[in-house]
Amino acid sequence: MSKDPIILEDRKSFVLLNEKKQNNTIDCEKDSVSGAVSQRACVYCGARVVLNPVTDAVHLIHGPIGCSSYTWDIRGSLSSDEENYRNSYSTDLQEENIIFGGEKKLEAAIDEIVETLSPKVIFVYATCVVGVIGDDLVGVSKKKSKEHNIKVITVQSSGFAGNKKDGYKAACHALLSLMGEKKKSDEKDFVINYLGDFNLAGEAWIIKKYLKEIGVKTNVVMTGDSTCDQIENAGNSQYNIVQCAGSMTYLAKQMQMKYNIPFEQVSFFGVTDTANSIEKIALLSGDEAIMEKAKALIAREVDKTNAILDQFMKRLRGKKVAIYVGGGFKAISLIKQFRDIGIESVIVGTQTGKKEEYKKIRDLTDEGTIILDDTNPSELEYFIKQTGADILVGGVKERPLAYKLGLAFIDHNHERKHPLCGFVGAVNFIKEVDLTVNSPVWTFINEQGGEGYEQKELYQLERQSL
Amino acid sequence: MLDYTTKEIKERSALVVNPAKTCQPIGAMYAALGINKCLPHSHGSQGCCSYHRMHLTRHYRDPIAASTSSFTEGACVFGGKSNLSKGLQTVFSVYNPDIVAVNTTCLSETIGDDLTEIIKSTDLPEDKVVIYANTPSYTGSHVTGFSNMTKAMVSSLAEKVLETPTTTVNVIPGYVEPSDMTEIKKMLKLLDMPSIMFPDTSGVVNAPNKGKYEMYPEGGVTIDELKATGDSVATVALGSFASEAAAFELEKKFDVEPYVLKTPIGIKATDEFLMTLLSLTGDVFIPEELEVERGQLLDVMIDVHHHYHGKKVAIFGDPDIIIALTEFVIDLGMIPKYVITGTPGKRFEREINEMFKAHGLEDECIVKAEEDLMTLHQLIKNEPVDILIGNTYGKYIARAEDIPLVRVGFPILDRVGHSYFPTVGYKGALRLIEKISTAILDKYDRICPEEDFELTM
Ligand code: SF4
Ligand code: SF4
Numbered sequence: 001m002s003k004d005p006i007i008l009e010d011r012k013s014f015v016l017l018n019e020k021k022q023n024n025t026i027d028c029e030k031d032s033v034s035g036a037v038s039q040r041a042c043v044y045c046g047a048r049v050v051l052n053p054v055t056d057a058v059h060l061i062h063g064p065i066g067c068s069s070y071t072w073d074i075r076g077s078l079s080s081d082e083e084n085y086r087n088s089y090s091t092d093l094q095e096e097n098i099i100f101g102g103e104k105k106l107e108a109a110i111d112e113i114v115e116t117l118s119p120k121v122i123f124v125y126a127t128c129v130v131g132v133i134g135d136d137l138v139g140v141s142k143k144k145s146k147e148h149n150i151k152v153i154t155v156q157s158s159g160f161a162g163n164k165k166d167g168y169k170a171a172c173h174a175l176l177s178l179m180g181e182k183k184k185s186d187e188k189d190f191v192i193n194y195l196g197d198f199n200l201a202g203e204a205w206i207i208k209k210y211l212k213e214i215g216v217k218t219n220v221v222m223t224g225d226s227t228c229d230q231i232e233n234a235g236n237s238q239y240n241i242v243q244c245a246g247s248m249t250y251l252a253k254q255m256q257m258k259y260n261i262p263f264e265q266v267s268f269f270g271v272t273d274t275a276n277s278i279e280k281i282a283l284l285s286g287d288e289a290i291m292e293k294a295k296a297l298i299a300r301e302v303d304k305t306n307a308i309l310d311q312f313m314k315r316l317r318g319k320k321v322a323i324y325v326g327g328g329f330k331a332i333s334l335i336k337q338f339r340d341i342g343i344e345s346v347i348v349g350t351q352t353g354k355k356e357e358y359k360k361i362r363d364l365t366d367e368g369t370i371i372l373d374d375t376n377p378s379e380l381e382y383f384i385k386q387t388g389a390d391i392l393v394g395g396v397k398e399r400p401l402a403y404k405l406g407l408a409f410i411d412h413n414h415e416r417k418h419p420l421c422g423f424v425g426a427v428n429f430i431k432e433v434d435l436t437v438n439s440p441v442w443t444f445i446n447e448q449g450g451e452g453y454e455q456k457e458l459y460q461l462e463r464q465s466l
Numbered sequence: 467m468l469d470y471t472t473k474e475i476k477e478r479s480a481l482v483v484n485p486a487k488t489c490q491p492i493g494a495m496y497a498a499l500g501i502n503k504c505l506p507h508s509h510g511s512q513g514c515c516s517y518h519r520m521h522l523t524r525h526y527r528d529p530i531a532a533s534t535s536s537f538t539e540g541a542c543v544f545g546g547k548s549n550l551s552k553g554l555q556t557v558f559s560v561y562n563p564d565i566v567a568v569n570t571t572c573l574s575e576t577i578g579d580d581l582t583e584i585i586k587s588t589d590l591p592e593d594k595v596v597i598y599a600n601t602p603s604y605t606g607s608h609v610t611g612f613s614n615m616t617k618a619m620v621s622s623l624a625e626k627v628l629e630t631p632t633t634t635v636n637v638i639p640g641y642v643e644p645s646d647m648t649e650i651k652k653m654l655k656l657l658d659m660p661s662i663m664f665p666d667t668s669g670v671v672n673a674p675n676k677g678k679y680e681m682y683p684e685g686g687v688t689i690d691e692l693k694a695t696g697d698s699v700a701t702v703a704l705g706s707f708a709s710e711a712a713a714f715e716l717e718k719k720f721d722v723e724p725y726v727l728k729t730p731i732g733i734k735a736t737d738e739f740l741m742t743l744l745s746l747t748g749d750v751f752i753p754e755e756l757e758v759e760r761g762q763l764l765d766v767m768i769d770v771h772h773h774y775h776g777k778k779v780a781i782f783g784d785p786d787i788i789i790a791l792t793e794f795v796i797d798l799g800m801i802p803k804y805v806i807t808g809t810p811g812k813r814f815e816r817e818i819n820e821m822f823k824a825h826g827l828e829d830e831c832i833v834k835a836e837e838d839l840m841t842l843h844q845l846i847k848n849e850p851v852d853i854l855i856g857n858t859y860g861k862y863i864a865r866a867e868d869i870p871l872v873r874v875g876f877p878i879l880d881r882v883g884h885s886y887f888p889t890v891g892y893k894g895a896l897r898l899i900e901k902i903s904t905a906i907l908d909k910y911d912r913i914c915p916e917e918d919f920e921l922t923m
Contacts, residue, residue: 034536035507035553037561042513064572064603065482065808066489070517072859083467087840092482093604098576108480117470128511129572129604132542160511160537160573377531378560381679396520400529406677445677 018369028373037376046167047157053077053223060089063127121228131158172251182235190285191217196244199224206422214293235259246327268421270337301423322347322389328357346387406445408436468866483840487808489603490611492518497615498567500665502686505563506532510571525877526671551588568598575602597622607809617711624696626720631699634660640705644668649888672885696720705729705786732794759892773903775799782806782856783875810836870905
């Protein structure tokens with residue numbers, strides 16, 4: 001067997017070298033190649049990460065135990081009050097349920113939840129196996145809603161039926177079915193919903209604080225630190241602003257149809273994006289006072305933040321970053337954020353990026369940048385060595401890969417411990433980059449291994465390690 | 467977070483809250499990583515594989531590679547045959563492992579893929595090996611998955627070539643840390659015992675940093691060694707839940723005599739392990755180095771026995787580990803108030819109950835198999851304990867009730883050290899005592915009145 005192809009034949013069209021003159025494109029939004037060690041997750045995973053931060057709902061996973069136990073307290077979404085969402089509820093299907101159907105067990109589990117907790121809302125997540133055995137989740141949910149006079153909402157998230165982004169959609173449907181009618185309101189203030197922030201490390205709170213300062217009211221954040229009541233009331237806002245585009249644009253579009261609420265894309269990662277987004281929201285309000293206050297806030301924060309960033313930037317000059325994250329939008333905002341602090345992106349990849357997003361990535365990055373869709377550890381290793389990247393940005397599975405390669409690492413996924421958004425986040429971000437890039441620990445790899453960093457040698461090495 | 471846990475315990479038959487187990491494929495994946503140059507392959511949707519890799523990555527903090535058949539709706543309707551065939555060919559041509567160990571998932575089990583047939587009909591490179599285990603997640607737990615894959619190693623690879631067995635002993639360490647496997651190998655070496663240990667994840671999931679990424683680090687049992695297990699004189703299976711299936715398979719097929727022992731956690735279980743090995747070699751004397759270790763352990767047990775004696779402890783996690791742990795804490799004079807595993811198995815309860823009876827603890831201590839952590843928390847609310855021993859998930863209860871937690875078992879997602887320092891053997895027992903005693907004293911120092919706050923303890 002030949003060891004030659006670092007990039008699988010079937011994957012060649014998913015890898016792109018940014019050459020500005022040639023108008024080449026990348027393949028994306030397709031199923032992974034079987035056997036390719038994809039880093040992608042499933043539909044259920046997508047639904048779970050989006051819905052999980054609804055703090056006072058019970059999230060019941062209908063399936064065998066694994067699906068629920070891996071997602072127990074899956075992301076560091078903070079709550080200002082209820083914390084029920086952090087528990088793991090499962091029907092723990094057994095063999096006899098697979099053979100005879102799991103509906104009875106699901107019914108019993110719902111009864112048992114109601115007996116001890118009396119929640120307003122139970123989300124019931126479908127996993128692969130219940131999709132195959134054909135349990136009628138909607139039927140059970142309807143029946144139990146009536147019986148207990150609560151909302152039991154089915155999340156159609158059987159894992160095989162697509163990938164993570166289909167799970168986002170399933171979550172959006174669940175959220176929509178929770179929303180009530182639009183009320184006639186005499187609200188004079190500018191009230192918005194903030195979609196696509198999961199309050200990791202309290203990030204939604206930071207943004208809400210900015211909005212409050214300029215006089216914009218936030219109705220509900222979806223779904224970070226949200227409650228069922230707030231979501232029910234979501235139709236009564238004047239505007240939706242969307243941060244995580246991958247997961248929430250669909251919801252924004254649906255809400256536009258259902259409630260006639262327009263939406264606008266924002267990003268609060270990095271100084272430039274944060275300032276632009278605040279300005280944009282102020283403009284949307286059409287309110288002079290808000291615009292004035294926004295200007296003042298931006299002027300104050302930008303100066304303050306840049307002064308801090310400047311101190312760190314000296315220590316980071318010339319470093320190169322490889323980005324491999326879930327969605328295209330996050331990748332785009334990371335490219336900009338790194339550029340803000342003087343670091344160029346030499347590799348940009350996503351798990352579920354869309355055509356338009358890849359086009360944007362191509363426009364944003366320099367000639368020679370490697371662009372990857374649904375990549376795997378071997379490709380990442382290959383291109384990291386080829387480009388001489390100093391930092392990898394990724395999720396859980398990429399961290400040890402980076403470390404083994406002697407590379408600094410930034411977690412820009414569920415597990416971040418410090419808020420990375422807003423002006424505060426921009427400072428945290430550069431501190432984190434500095435901390436990991438300039439850690440003394442890397443010098444030991446250089447000294448001992450000696451083989452790690454010579455570009456030329458690397459070309460020979462990479463093949464041996466495959 | 468656990469404000470919802472009520473003191474009143476209501477029987478639940480359908481709902482699991484905060485599980486004390488997870489599903490089979492992850493155990494199979496972990497076992498497969500214990501074969502040299504093996505790439506685990508998960509036959510099902512990519513979500514499962516992604517979760518299993520993520521979880522193992524978090525626990526071991528090392529890159530965990532595994533491929534998947536990437537099921538889509540089509541595979542659910544027409545079966546996963548083409549996905550697996552294609553997947554295997556891709557894996558061998560790109561990642562070039564010596565062996566691929568396939569585990570099924572809920573999905574492929576439910577649609578009923580015939581793996582023997584699929585693998586046979588796939589055109590594979592001649593010098594390469596594919597083994598597989600059935601690991602439906604709706605029975606057993608991750609421990610069952612480990613057991614099934616370990617059994618698959620011998621059922622598909624072991625051979626008997628020689629007329630009379632060698633003097634080699636097969637050792638199956640069970641679902642323990644790579645550091646534990648190293649410690650077990652150390653003991654075997656000190657006894658001068660030719661052995662084959664499988665699976666062996668030491669050097670694989672705690673590999674040294676060499677400044678490069680190696681998909682297949684040096685560790686792991688080799689395919690040749692696995693083949694030779696049929697010629698060994700005996701098999702020592704440590705922990706019945708994770709290891710006896712493979713040992714019995716070797717007995718059934720090649721008459722290799724099985725010895726099923728406890729995981730050697732604690733002084734008694736370690737003694738037993740060593741004595742069994744001695745009985746196999748016909749030796750009578752324990753090597754000097756192990757004598758010294760045992761003596762030191764004993765010395766420390768005596769030095770600090772007043773710290774832990776009479777303390778109430780709740781233990782939860784995987785059956786093999788906590789059966790041995792329960793024995794150890796009883797030997798330390800502690801009271802194993804609650805012993806809980808998520809893995810099903812009446813035998814577990816029976817074994818622990820016997821220990822309770824032998825020590826007159828049956829009226830005050832409770833054991834439950836197939837239970838969740840909500841029940842454990844409720845029990846603790848009804849009668850508190852002084853210390854909790856279990857995996858990372860115990861931290862919620864520990865915080866809610868202000869009980870020190872000693873992290874032992876799988877998974878440990880929030881601390882380091884577990885993959886480098888053993889819990890088994892005399893060295894491991896010493897470490898456990900250090901951890902237990904330190905945890906108790908740390909809490910005491912934190913909450914005791916000023917006048918009781920002293921330099922020496
Ligand atoms: S569906 Fe996958 S993750 Fe869920 S229990 Fe089954 S094997 Fe485990
Ligand atoms: S069984 Fe399906 S839903 Fe569960 S983790 Fe696996 S792919 Fe996702």
